[in-house]
Amino acid sequence: SAVISQKPSRDICQRGTSLTIQCQVDSQVTMMFWYRQQPGQSLTLIATANQGSEATYESGFVIDKFPISRPNLTFSTLTVSNMSPEDSSIYLCSVRGRLTDTQYFGPGTRLTVL
Amino acid sequence: SQQGEEDPQALSIQEGENATMNCSYKTSINNLQWYRQNSGRGLVHLILIRSNEREKHSGRLRVTLDTSKKSSSLLITASRAADTASYFCATDASQGGSEKLVFGKGTKLTVNP
Incomplete structure (x- = not known):
């Protein structure tokens, strides 16, 4: 299995500001995934982050709004830029385990935008 | 669009x-993966x-998968109050090594003591 930590666990932010969420994995992984879960909803994939290349964004998500860094094989950051109340969600980092198809999730970052 | 749809x-x-949940x-x-x-x-x-x-x-x-009907079920036997949670199915239909999962809407399970 993979152990994933995220920082911060929660935050309350003002409209128009930006927040950077960190994701740390206990083993080297090729791909890291960022998901969003809006209140009462399911998870939606924002982007896939590969080390050494630009992230691949899903339809409806753009790099200017959700810039992602992937400096090495165990770490990634997601920034939520120019936030509005509609960005209030749980943001989750995910990786696939080594030698397995199982995908593991971090504890999530609960973001509230006022 | 969502790949999986859970019911109820x-x-x-x-x-x-x-408790039986379907996807x-x-x-x-x-x-197909199930999460709590x-x-x-x-x-x-x-x-x-x-x-x-x-x-x-x-x-x-217990999880079953019927690919002919494109459906799966999750059965939790002898439920406990601690099983109260939301349950999601997620499908891996990735090609070319993308490893993406697509989630269903989830089933909110309440187990009353």
């Missing part, structure tokens, strides 16, 4: 009863079932 959306049962999907898959989420926290992985498997067990959990 909400389920309320008494402790000791069995339907639209395209061919490599595998307690009160908006992180997701806990429960079971992965591959497209060539029909049934898997893990403790009180």
Whole structure:
């Protein structure tokens, strides 16, 4: 299995500001995934982050709004830029385990935008 | 669009009863994974079932997969109050090594003591 930590666990932010969420994995992984879960909803994939290349964004998500860094094989950051109340969600980092198809999730970052 | 659709959306049962949740999907898959989420926290992985498997067990959990009907079910036997959570199915239909999962809307299970 993979152990994933995220920082911060929660935050309350003002409209128009930006927040950077960190994701740390206990083993080297090729791909890291960022998901969003809006209140009462399911998870939606924002982007896939590969080390050494630009992230691949899903339809409806753009790099200017959700810039992602992937400096090495165990770490990634997601920034939520120019936030509005509609960005209030749980943001989750995910990786696939080594030698397995199982995908593991971090504890999530609960973001509230006022 | 969402690949998986769970039903029911909400389920309320008494402790000791069995809970069955269903998931339907639209395209061919490599595998299907079930997750539990307690009160908006992180997701806990429960079971992965591959497209060539029909049934898997893990403790009180039983998962079936019917690829001809593009559906899966999660059965929790002898439920406990601690099983109260939201349950999601997620399908891996990735091609070319993308490893993406697509999640269903989830079933909110309440187990009453």
